[in-house]
Amino acid sequence: MRAALFYFSGTGNTWRTANLYAARLQRSGWGTEVVAVESALRSGLMPDRDCLGVGFPVYAFGPPRVVDRFLHMLPSGKGRLAFVWAVAGGIVGGATAIVCDRLEAYGYRVVHERAYVVPENVHWSWSKPAVAARAKERAWSRIEGLVARAADELAAGRVRRARPGHVRRGLMSGGMWRWYMRSGAHAGRYIGVTAACRPCGLCAAACPTSAMPSIPLEHRVGSECTFCLRCASICPRQAVTVRLLPGITSILHRHLEPGYGDDVPKAMSMASERRT
Template sequence: MLGLYFSGTGNSKYCIEKFLQEYDPKAEAFSIEEEELPKKMEQHKELVFSYPVQFSNLPKIVRDFVNQHQQIWRGKRIFVIATMGLFSGDGAGILARMLQQYGAVITGGLHLKMPDSISDEKALKRPIEENRLLVANAGKKAAEAARNTRKGTPPQDGIGPFCHLAGLFGQRLYFYNRTKHYTDKLKIDSSSCIGCGQCAAVCPMKNITVVDGSAKSGDQCTMCYRCISRCPQQCITLLGKRVVEQCRLERYL
C-alpha cells in the first residue's frame, strides 16, 4: 500500500501515518506536492488518500491533482481518509465519487474529527486539552480502521447516497464557490511583515513571494492555512480579520 495526502496544518498527514503504521509499518506516505509521487503511485495497486475537507468539499489543489493524473487511477483500490473540524456528511465520498469516474475501486472511507485549522475565525476554536484529546482519538480511530481494513471490513464513512445528500445540503450547496477556484483573498499586513519568508517556503501553490523585504500574495491560494499558522508576526489572514490561534498540529501532540 502507498499513502498520498494533502495536509495544511498537519492533520491529514498525521492521520494517514497512524493508519499506515497499523496497516503496514513498511508503507510510506507522500504529499501530493512531491514530483515523484505519480511514478510511485503507478507501482502500487492499493492506495490510501488523506486530505482535509473544506466546506464539505475538496481543496482545489486536491481536485486539480486528481484531474491531472486521471490515467493513474484506473483499477487502483483506494481507501479515502477525510479530516474535518465539524461533521461532513460525505467528506470521503466527494473524492471517492471523483476517483470512481476515472476507474478507481473505492474500498472504504474514514472521517476523522481533528482540531479546526481556520486560524482567523473564533467559531470552531476549542481549549488546547480538548484538541489534544481529538488528536489522540483520531489516531486510535485511524488505527482501528486499518485493522478492520486488513480484515476485509473497512469502514464506509461518507460513502453512499444518504451521506452524499448530507454533505450537499450541510455545506457544499451553499459554499461551493469557496472551493471551486483558487482565491485571491489572502491578506498580508505589510506594516507587520518582517520578510522572513517562512510563508513563502511552506505555500504549496508558490502563491507567496518576498519582494523588497515584504511578503506578497497572488491569486492562487488553496486555503490550506499553512502560512497563517506559520507566520511569526501573525500578520496573514484569509477568512477573518485577525489571527485567533495558530493551529499547527504539533501544538496538540
C-alpha cells in the same frame, strides 16, 4: 501489499492521521509511503503501488482545491485498490463521496472510506493552555483508536463505504463546494501582509500551490491560493493576516500540530525551529 498515502494538511491534523494509518498498516505487514499532495504535484511523480490512499481536510463540505488538482493528475487506476479519509472540525457533508467518485471514474476500486471529526488546532486557543492540552490529548486518543480500527479493517479486506444522503451530498457538498471551487480563485485577496514582514521566504516555501510570492509585501497572493492558512500559521513574525478573520493570526501561529513538517516543504520545519 504496498500502499502510497497522499495527504494534504493545513496545520497538521491530516498529516498526523496519515502517519497513524501508515504505522498501523505496517503492523499488518504492508509497505507504506506517506507523500504530501503538493510534493506530488510539483514533482509530477506518482509512486507505483498496489493501493492508493487519499486524505484531506474538509473545505466547504468538500476537498480543497489542491486535492482536486491532484485527483485530476492521477493515472488510470486499472482496478487498483484505494481508500479515502477526511478530517473535519465539524460537519463532513459528502466530502469523501466526492473524492471516491473521482477515484472510481479514474478506474480505482475504493474499498474503504472514513471521516474523522477533529477539533481544529485553532479551537484549542479558546481554552487555557493546560486545559487545552488535556482536551486535545483525550481527543487524539480517541481518534488514534478509530484510525487503528480503520487500518485493521483495510488490511483485513473489509469493505467500508459511507454514502451520504441526498441532502448532505446535494446541498452541502454540491452547492457549497461548487461555490468554494468557483470563488477560490479570489481567496488570495483575503490574505494580507503587514509591515512586520521581514522577507524570509518561509510563507512562500510552505505554500502548497506557490501562490504566496517570495516578497509578499511587494506582490499580491496569486489566484492559486487554496486558503489553507498555512502561511499565517508559519510566519514567525505573525505578519500574514486573514482579513476575513481578524485576530486569528496569533492563534494560528501557536497551533501547528507538533512535529508537522516531516513530509511538507522544508520551511515548515524551519519555522517550527524558529518558534522554539
